[in-house]
Amino acid sequence: MPNLRIALAQVDPRVGDIARNCDEVVRRVEEAVAGGARLVAFPEQVVTGYPVEDLALRGSFVEASRAALVELAGRLAGAGLGAVPVVVGYLGRRPSSGAPQNCAAVLHRGEVVLRFAKHYLPNYGVFDEHRYFVPGDQLPVLRVDGVDVALAICEDIWQEGGRVRAAGEAGAGLLLVINGSPYERDKDDQRLALVRRRAAEAGCTLAYLNLVGGQDELVFDGDSVVVAADGEVLARGPQFEEALLVLDLELPAAHSTDAEGTVYGDGLRLVRVDAGTEPVAPDVPAPAQEFARLDDEAEIYAALVTGTRAYVRKNGFRSVLIGLSGGIDSALVAAIACDAVGAANVHCVSMPSRYSSQHSRDDAAELARRTGLNFRTVSIAPMFDAYMDPLGLTGLAEENLQSRLRGTLLMAVSNQEGHLVLAPGNKSELAVGYSTLYGDSVGAFGPIKDVYKTLVFRLARWRNEQAGLRGEVPPIPENTIVKPPSAELRPDQVDADSLPDYDLLDTVLDLYVEQDLGRDAIVAKGFDAAVVDRIVRLVDTAEYKRRQYPPGPKISPKGFGRDRRLPVTNGWRRG
Numbered sequence: 001m002p003n004l005r006i007a008l009a010q011v012d013p014r015v016g017d018i019a020r021n022c023d024e025v026v027r028r029v030e031e032a033v034a035g036g037a038r039l040v041a042f043p044e045q046v047v048t049g050y051p052v053e054d055l056a057l058r059g060s061f062v063e064a065s066r067a068a069l070v071e072l073a074g075r076l077a078g079a080g081l082g083a084v085p086v087v088v089g090y091l092g093r094r095p096s097s098g099a100p101q102n103c104a105a106v107l108h109r110g111e112v113v114l115r116f117a118k119h120y121l122p123n124y125g126v127f128d129e130h131r132y133f134v135p136g137d138q139l140p141v142l143r144v145d146g147v148d149v150a151l152a153i154c155e156d157i158w159q160e161g162g163r164v165r166a167a168g169e170a171g172a173g174l175l176l177v178i179n180g181s182p183y184e185r186d187k188d189d190q191r192l193a194l195v196r197r198r199a200a201e202a203g204c205t206l207a208y209l210n211l212v213g214g215q216d217e218l219v220f221d222g223d224s225v226v227v228a229a230d231g232e233v234l235a236r237g238p239q240f241e242e243a244l245l246v247l248d249l250e251l252p253a254a255h256s257t258d259a260e261g262t263v264y265g266d267g268l269r270l271v272r273v274d275a276g277t278e279p280v281a282p283d284v285p286a287p288a289q290e291f292a293r294l295d296d297e298a299e300i301y302a303a304l305v306t307g308t309r310a311y312v313r314k315n316g317f318r319s320v321l322i323g324l325s326g327g328i329d330s331a332l333v334a335a336i337a338c339d340a341v342g343a344a345n346v347h348c349v350s351m352p353s354r355y356s357s358q359h360s361r362d363d364a365a366e367l368a369r370r371t372g373l374n375f376r377t378v379s380i381a382p383m384f385d386a387y388m389d390p391l392g393l394t395g396l397a398e399e400n401l402q403s404r405l406r407g408t409l410l411m412a413v414s415n416q417e418g419h420l421v422l423a424p425g426n427k428s429e430l431a432v433g434y435s436t437l438y439g440d441s442v443g444a445f446g447p448i449k450d451v452y453k454t455l456v457f458r459l460a461r462w463r464n465e466q467a468g469l470r471g472e473v474p475p476i477p478e479n480t481i482v483k484p485p486s487a488e489l490r491p492d493q494v495d496a497d498s499l500p501d502y503d504l505l506d507t508v509l510d511l512y513v514e515q516d517l518g519r520d521a522i523v524a525k526g527f528d529a530a531v532v533d534r535i536v537r538l539v540d541t542a543e544y545k546r547r548q549y550p551p552g553p554k555i556s557p558k559g560f561g562r563d564r565r566l567p568v569t570n571g572w573r574r575g
């Protein structure tokens, strides 16, 4: 059996930054070729970044992507890297109609030798690909070093049949799938099971290559994997880190004599390109690469850090600003921020009012001391009095004023000093509207907006334990974790005055939001009808607030973003 040394480049492109992304492709091909790779692959739409959303509808952008592809082929050859075929994803057009397509190409000896488009387009959850693209109808096969490598793009393996079946019918020796598959909790297990099933169906080894990094609310976890037809894992990339996986695969020699244009299942037509290369036995075998899996908390925390870092850096910021109350939410956000951009780039403001307890102020200062982040205190009392005197506010208006003064203050410091403001709201609060519009909801990015409050506590404990294991000072003060959550907007206020206990609240929210169960179905599970009614009503009436909340990293199958699109003006009140 011929040996094929492949390199899978698990990289982090920036959407819209075609020049930077192409530079990165050249750099990684250089590295792969130096490592003896005979075939190099990059993820879905690496040239443009993924997902490009409505940029796909801009003719100038599509043309820039197509031109960059041709230029990239020339650049690789010019750099002495043209002998090795390179698979890259890009944004292209269907030649007949000019309609945008989610494409990939093979670059070889200075030319674009093969182009094809994604066959199945995802149109659920966060995906809208039918809005942008028309599907491809080919089975692309690249013959390299005497092995037939069938190619596919992400959703192509999530649906039955299609390129997986066609690859089997064409007798491919390897199915190479390039992906832009966003992170969700437990999705790595789901993907591995899927990849194993598809490898068995295609009857060949399957190499699954994913993006890594973050793009607005999406986080890409990498987690590329290579699986044999019998399900054995041959290599697995790291989660949430860039990597170049170089590995040797023993693959069957190409034997298909099917002519170009042969039609397989689902109407896919064979397009074949022969790289004209001879098998090369490597001098030294590539070392086996299988990175250890992260456990649940580690994985979620890494996703939050990755998403936050990507948003800050890719939007040109160096530093962030957080209102630090001494409570658990802003404490966890501060810990994530320190891990994402470094404590020296994290700026926090304690903004006490007359209702702020001494322990809250102390806890905020203690977190700053433990992490080394930049910390200052600005009392909001004088501003508060200046509003209260002429307006005579009471009750909720008085409470929300404090939150809004803090929001205004944070934005003022952001304007003055150039830090990006992080919003500290968690998913439980966002669900029930427990935050002040234009107050604590100000900010550019919400690192924990997809994290329920009960998980906020687990992550805070987990982060402290990790510090302990590494012999470091745990970042979050114990008192912040153990005290009852409170907004401290009036004397002796605690969250439990206005909301059900968080264990109960999060359980019902999971049923209503994540699992989309109706009110009656939730009550039928044994929950108190009055509590369910109240939670359902709070969730439904807070849609307007969620629409005005900043983006944040999606970690669940149903984040408050594109995954859950409900009308704001909505007379349906029966859950």
Ligand SMILES: Nc1ncnc2c1ncn2[C@@H]1O[C@H](COP(=O)(O)OP(=O)(O)OC[C@H]2O[C@@H]([n+]3cccc(C(=O)O)c3)[C@H](O)[C@@H]2O)[C@@H](O)[C@H]1O
Pocket (backbone or CB within 6 Å): 396, 399, 400, 403, 429, 433, 434, 435, 436, 437, 438, 439, 440, 486, 487, 489, 495, 498, 544
């Ligand atoms: N359908 C709709 N579409 C658009 N706007 C709508 C609207 N319904 C109300 N509004 C507007 O929204 C306003 C009400 O919203 P908003 O001003 O935010 O105020 P509201 O939701 O009434 O109160 C904020 C709640 O969040 C709690 N809170 C605040 C701050 C921090 C925390 C925490 O623990 O983290 C909790 C606070 O104790 C209170 O229960 C109305 O006055 C109206 O202007």
Ligand SMILES: Nc1ncnc2c1ncn2[C@@H]1O[C@H](COP(=O)(O)OP(=O)(O)OP(=O)(O)O)[C@@H](O)[C@H]1O
Pocket (backbone or CB within 6 Å): 322, 323, 324, 325, 326, 327, 328, 329, 330, 331, 349, 350, 351, 352, 353, 356, 406, 424, 425, 429, 440, 485, 486, 487, 488
């Ligand atoms: N005294 C304060 N100083 C600085 N920021 C504050 C202060 N009080 C509230 N904030 C900001 O407003 C956000 C909402 O805080 P609040 O205490 O009202 O509720 P919370 O959801 O329990 O949040 P936390 O757990 O961070 O306290 C905080 O996360 C923080 O960013």
Ligand SMILES: NC(=O)CC[C@H](N)C(=O)O
Pocket (backbone or CB within 6 Å): 044, 122, 127, 153, 154, 155, 156, 158, 179, 180, 181, 182
């Ligand atoms: N880019 C894609 O086609 C992604 C869709 C796929 N179902 C996934 O989440 O991995």
